[in-house]
Amino acid sequence: MSSHREAPSIAKDPVADSTDAYAFVTPNSPGTVTIIANYLPAELPAGGPNFYEFGDDVLYEINIDNDRDGLAEITYQFTFTNAITNTTTFLYNTGPILSLDSPNWNRRQTYTVTRVDHRTGASSLVASGLTCPPCFVGRRSTPDYDSLAAAAVHSLPGGVQVFAGQRADAFFVDLGSIFDLGALRPFQSAHAVPIPLPGISNEGVDTLRHSNVHTIAIQVPIGSLTSDGTVPSDPMSAVSVLGIWTAASRQKGSVLDGQGGHTEAGPWVQVSRLGNPLFNEVIVAMDHKDHWNAVTPDQDSQFAQYVAQPELAKLLPVLYPNVFPNLKAYTKDRADLLAILLTGIPAGIVPGFQNSTGSVQADMLRLNVAIPPTSNPNRLGLVGGDAAGFPNGRRLMDDVVTIELRAIAGLTIPLVDPSFTPDAAASAIEDGTFNPTERIQLDAFPFIGPPHSGYRVPA
Numbered sequence: 272m273s274s275h276r277e278a279p280s281i282a283k284d285p286v287a288d289s290t291d292a293y294a295f296v297t298p299n300s301p302g303t304v305t306i307i308a309n310y311l312p313a314e315l316p317a318g319g320p321n322f323y324e325f326g327d328d329v330l331y332e333i334n335i336d337n338d339r340d341g342l343a344e345i346t347y348q349f350t351f352t353n354a355i356t357n358t359t360t361f362l363y364n365t366g367p368i369l370s371l372d373s374p375n376w377n378r379r380q381t382y383t384v385t386r387v388d389h390r391t392g393a394s395s396l397v398a399s400g401l402t403c404p405p406c407f408v409g410r411r412s413t414p415d416y417d418s419l420a421a422a423a424v425h426s427l428p429g430g431v432q433v434f435a436g437q438r439a440d441a442f443f444v445d446l447g448s449i450f451d452l453g454a455l456r457p458f459q460s461a462h463a464v465p466i467p468l469p470g471i472s473n474e475g476v477d478t479l480r481h482s483n484v485h486t487i488a489i490q491v492p493i494g495s496l497t498s499d500g501t502v503p504s505d506p507m508s509a510v511s512v513l514g515i516w517t518a519a520s521r522q523k524g525s526v527l528d529g530q531g532g533h534t535e536a537g538p539w540v541q542v543s544r545l546g547n548p549l550f551n552e553v554i555v556a557m558d559h560k561d562h563w564n565a566v567t568p569d570q571d572s573q574f575a576q577y578v579a580q581p582e583l584a585k586l587l588p589v590l591y592p593n594v595f596p597n598l599k600a601y602t603k604d605r606a607d608l609l610a611i612l613l614t615g616i617p618a619g620i621v622p623g624f625q626n627s628t629g630s631v632q633a634d635m636l637r638l639n640v641a642i643p644p645t646s647n648p649n650r651l652g653l654v655g656g657d658a659a660g661f662p663n664g665r666r667l668m669d670d671v672v673t674i675e676l677r678a679i680a681g682l683t684i685p686l687v688d689p690s691f692t693p694d695a696a697a698s699a700i701e702d703g704t705f706n707p708t709e710r711i712q713l714d715a716f717p718f719i720g721p722p723h724s725g726y727r728v729p730a
Contacts, residue, residue, distance in 0.1 A: 275312035277552040278560035286326035287519040289545035294515045294636045294664040298644040307488045308517035314483035317725035322406040325351040336514035337498040341569030341633030346387040371402045404436040409726025432490040434717040441667045443704045446478040453590045457703040475703020488717035506641040514635035516546035546634040548671045568633035579604035595694045598681040607683040638664035672702040
């Protein structure tokens with residue numbers, strides 16, 4: 272998955288697992304940026320009686336690098352508090368939840384938002400006591416879920432909006448095929464290698480189609496994120512590019528409370544992070560995945576070897592004999608992938624575009640805020656001629672699996688090495704799960720669609 276089970280240790284700690292990060296100039300408010308951080312992978316909608324929630328012992332963070340050093344200059348921190356309103360029942364709710372203060376709702380969460388300016392060391396409380404919506408239990412328990420979610424969109428000082436709660440997972444991928452030795456269903460059918468299994472559909476199967484996640488979304492004025500406080504209009508300006516990633520941390524120790532429980536204590540230690548989708552998932556070697564989750568992006572040069580010589584690029588010609596002869600013969604370091612994933616694309620590579628953050632190799636989403644949203648987005652983002660899409664930030668509808676598969680297959684090598692001719696298959700390789708009508712996306716903040724109901728999940 273994008274980062275749903277990407278490392279051995281964090282796979283055992285889903286409440287702290289950063290699954291996906293999205294960042295884009297807000298379509299209906301182009302003077303702002305919307306950043307979405309998802310956690311808790313592959314939630315089953317019918318997850319009762321103890322429905323999913325954010326960890327009240329986890330520090331969740333959204334980080335912004337605005338001076339090209341791979342370190343956060345601005346961090347928004349989120350901490351959560353649980354409350355049980357009825358201690359005599361085992362139920363999540365004892366009747367319909369019609370409002371965020373409903374007496375029928377027995378376990379609820381509130382949260383605090385803090386903004387940290389790392390340049391000055393100042394930490395300022397933005398808001399506290401903000402309410403999360405309940406999980407979408409079902410139509411009897413949450414008969415008007417959309418109104419509950421809307422009430423949980425909070426407007427904060429400085430033109431900021433926030434939301435934290437359960438949503439439908441926006442990431443789409445055919446996990447069953449891609450991790451079965453790269454047996455991409457539509458691609459293997461077209462190339463007849465390997466032979467498709469009898470009775471198995473060759474259409475991509477969206478593994479996460481009915482899964483939920485827990486989302487932290489924030490909409491922030493661009494001028495409060497850039498290094499000079501301006502709203503850039505020149506895409507070629509270095510000020511216009513922000514590096515963005517999410518993280519989660521746990522405290523290093525705990526203290527027994529004498530009643531069989533414990534209280535977390537000590538300094539916060541990062542256990543999860545996410546910038547570009549699939550970076551730790553399919554690029555970093557397994558033995559280094561936990562370490563990657565523990566360090567900050569400015570230290571990512573130690574993982575550059577896996578980007579320069581990606582294992583999947585070597586596997587594709589083996590898994591699909593005679594389909595990728597040019598890729599098989601290409602032995603140079605992948606300067607295209609090093610730029611896309613670790614430094615950003617410099618000016619002069621794609622006409623009128625750049626999202627470079629300089630020479631520091633760092634895995635971050637790089638968003639050029641001077642490039643406005645498009646009214647006709649292309650799922651393939653920059654590869655499809657749409658500069659407002661991935662790897663320029665990441666929108667909810669960007670087909671990042673197909674984009675990255677095509678890049679790894681050699682489609683982007685000519686950007687830095689014009690002597691290379693991509694194999695025809697490089698522009699045809701597909702994950703096969705993109706369906707613009709499958710995922711509900713809202714026209715307004717928080718944009719990511721409502722969660723699937725636990726009572727009924729469609730076939």
